[in-house]
Amino acid sequence: MAEFAIGIDGGGTSCRAAVTDRMGKVLGTGKAGAANILSDLENSLVNIVASARQALNNAGLDPELAHELPAVVGTAGANVGDYAKRVEKALPFANGQVVTDAMIALQGALGDADGIIGAFGTGSVYNARRNGKIWGIGGWGFIVGDQASGARLGRDLLERSLLAHDGVCRPSPLTEKIMTEFGVDPERIVEFAHGSKPKDFAGYAPMVFEYAERGDEIAVGIVKAAANAITESLDALLWPECPSICLLGGLSKAYHSWLDARHKALLTEPKGDVLRGAVELAAKLLQSNRGSTP
Amino acid sequence: MAEFAIGIDGGGTSCRAAVTDRMGKVLGTGKAGAANILSDLENSLVNIVASARQALNNAGLDPELAHELPAVVGTAGANVGDYAKRVEKALPFANGQVVTDAMIALQGALGDADGIIGAFGTGSVYNARRNGKIWGIGGWGFIVGDQASGARLGRDLLERSLLAHDGVCRPSPLTEKIMTEFGVDPERIVEFAHGSKPKDFAGYAPMVFEYAERGDEIAVGIVKAAANAITESLDALLWPECPSICLLGGLSKAYHSWLDARHKALLTEPKGDVLRGAVELAAKLLQSNRGSTP
Numbered sequence: 001m002a003e004f005a006i007g008i009d010g011g012g013t014s015c016r017a018a019v020t021d022r023m024g025k026v027l028g029t030g031k032a033g034a035a036n037i038l039s040d041l042e043n044s045l046v047n048i049v050a051s052a053r054q055a056l057n058n059a060g061l062d063p064e065l066a067h068e069l070p071a072v073v074g075t076a077g078a079n080v081g082d083y084a085k086r087v088e089k090a091l092p093f094a095n096g097q098v099v100t101d102a103m104i105a106l107q108g109a110l111g112d113a114d115g116i117i118g119a120f121g122t123g124s125v126y127n128a129r130r131n132g133k134i135w136g137i138g139g140w141g142f143i144v145g146d147q148a149s150g151a152r153l154g155r156d157l158l159e160r161s162l163l164a165h166d167g168v169c170r171p172s173p174l175t176e177k178i179m180t181e182f183g184v185d186p187e188r189i190v191e192f193a194h195g196s197k198p199k200d201f202a203g204y205a206p207m208v209f210e211y212a213e214r215g216d217e218i219a220v221g222i223v224k225a226a227a228n229a230i231t232e233s234l235d236a237l238l239w240p241e242c243p244s245i246c247l248l249g250g251l252s253k254a255y256h257s258w259l260d261a262r263h264k265a266l267l268t269e270p271k272g273d274v275l276r277g278a279v280e281l282a283a284k285l286l287q288s289n290r291g292s293t294p
Numbered sequence: 295m296a297e298f299a300i301g302i303d304g305g306g307t308s309c310r311a312a313v314t315d316r317m318g319k320v321l322g323t324g325k326a327g328a329a330n331i332l333s334d335l336e337n338s339l340v341n342i343v344a345s346a347r348q349a350l351n352n353a354g355l356d357p358e359l360a361h362e363l364p365a366v367v368g369t370a371g372a373n374v375g376d377y378a379k380r381v382e383k384a385l386p387f388a389n390g391q392v393v394t395d396a397m398i399a400l401q402g403a404l405g406d407a408d409g410i411i412g413a414f415g416t417g418s419v420y421n422a423r424r425n426g427k428i429w430g431i432g433g434w435g436f437i438v439g440d441q442a443s444g445a446r447l448g449r450d451l452l453e454r455s456l457l458a459h460d461g462v463c464r465p466s467p468l469t470e471k472i473m474t475e476f477g478v479d480p481e482r483i484v485e486f487a488h489g490s491k492p493k494d495f496a497g498y499a500p501m502v503f504e505y506a507e508r509g510d511e512i513a514v515g516i517v518k519a520a521a522n523a524i525t526e527s528l529d530a531l532l533w534p535e536c537p538s539i540c541l542l543g544g545l546s547k548a549y550h551s552w553l554d555a556r557h558k559a560l561l562t563e564p565k566g567d568v569l570r571g572a573v574e575l576a577a578k579l580l581q582s583n584r585g586s587t588p
Contacts, residue, residue: 027507029447137460138478140484141484141488143484143487144452144456144484144487147457159439160436162434163526166528167530169525169526185433190434190435190438193435193438193439194435232457232463236461236462
């Protein structure tokens with residue numbers, strides 16, 4: 001029976017792995033390139049395995065042990081079609097389980113408890129666990145979803161800046177700063193918008209919060225509308241006995257003071273990060289004995 | 295001195311030309327491929343000239359006469375950098391004047407009178423003439439502008455449909471129709487959004503109006519927000535003695551009943567279309583004697 005397991009956060013920027021014992025104690029960690037199983041399955045597999053081997057090495061174990069150990073990989077796209085099964089088959093682990101990135105984020109933030117998580121970075125997405133049942137909403141991307149995400153805040157700011165430039169709404173210090181940044185040339189904002197990815201728009205999100213804190217009228221309007229979108233999504237998930245709401249991602253702290261009082265009262269700090277979630281699920285797999293070498 | 299002039303609507307879908315006499319009477323018309331001077335200058339020039347030659351031919355005149363006649367070409371992008379000058383130099387006309395598409399739309403709709411025009415098709419844009427001075431706002435494109443355009447209405451509808459699917463807002467007959475159309479699979483809406491151009495989103499605009507007229511809650515919300523955006527833009531242009539507001543484009547009729555009463559009271563039917571505007575400006579050029587062969 002295996003003594004160790006591997007938890008892996010297969011992220012869109014990088015893969016992070018950790019070797020864990022039965023109790024969830026981390027013995028070594030590793031890191032490799034990105035995992036995007038929907039767009040680049042081959043390199044994702046390479047990077048997932050590379051991070052695991054590095055973690056084993058870092059723990060003072062033989063990287064070849066990967067073939068004998070159970071592993072849990074959390075990655076975006078695991079809920080799409082048969083991708084999770086395809087990745088599980090292709091991985092070299094004795095028992096490889098592929099779950100969604102939301103699953104490891106939720107386990108990391110809440111541990112085994114019930115509750116709601118909302119993640120606000122370039123995108124936005126919500127997940128909940130109630131009596132062990134997990135479900136999620138949002139995360140539909142920049143164009144027709146991801147309300148209150150960094151990308152949407154940035155897009156809103158550029159739109160309001162153009163409206164202010166046209167005299168359709170009152171300019172604010174923030175819209176004037178934006179227009180100055182683009183040489184007071186609306187065409188340059190349009191060019192930026194057409195050549196940019198969600199993360200480029202999200203680059204403006206911290207500025208929106210900074211100005212909103214100072215009372216900038218346009219910034220306050222954008223953040224209040226985003227906070228209202230969060231309220232609506234949390235209300236769609238919330239149940240009377242829900243013990244906690246955890247906000248994750250780069251913008252989570254910035255949103256705290258803008259949330260509805262009912263939700264603010266339930267806010268708790270995440271217990272751990274996504275890699276911690278993968279480690280906990282890997283340790284559970286080990287405990288369940290399903291992690292034994294055949 | 296030339297007896298005739300040519301007015302040309304250099305549009306993004308096709309070029310339309312008309313031969314006019316000094317009084318603005320059309321003697322013949324022609325049509326050729328698209329003019330997009332910013333993205334494809336070479337073919338734009340070919341199509342502008344082809345439409346002019348066809349119009350001369352249709353008027354029973356020698357197409358070679360193009361070299362001896364004055365012409366006015368209205369086309370998008372004429373206000374960007376030195377594009378108008380470059381097109382004027384490259385065209386074969388005795389005196390070719392290149393103006394914005396807004397300029398010929400305004401002349402067509404208002405004739406020589408003061409007033410405001412708002413165009414609502416796939417995109418949206420506003421122009422005004424006050425004491426002969428012309429200026430415009432909006433038209434900044436689908437991503438960060440074009441409020442109340444067909445593309446924005448369609449995008450809003452898909453966003454609300456996903457929110458309704460997630461239980462974040464109440465579904466309506468319209469959002470349920472949309473979800474059914476996409477096989478009740480939110481991923482398919484996301485795929486559509488990422489693979490679509492503004493005109494694809496705009497394809498949903500007539501449906502939004504149709505359901506709004508019937509009182510569909512989501513559709514009414516989308517149209518009211520768009521009408522409010524129109525109100526704000528018209529107010530940014532309006533002056534106390536403004537005699538009229540003309541709405542142009544495929545969605546103009548649909549918006550009439552949703553407009554603010556102050557603006558509804560000023561609505562007038564456009565006198566003519568964009569080609570009519572080009573013809574009138576060409577006739578003026580002829581009258582001014584600047585149309586004479588050197």
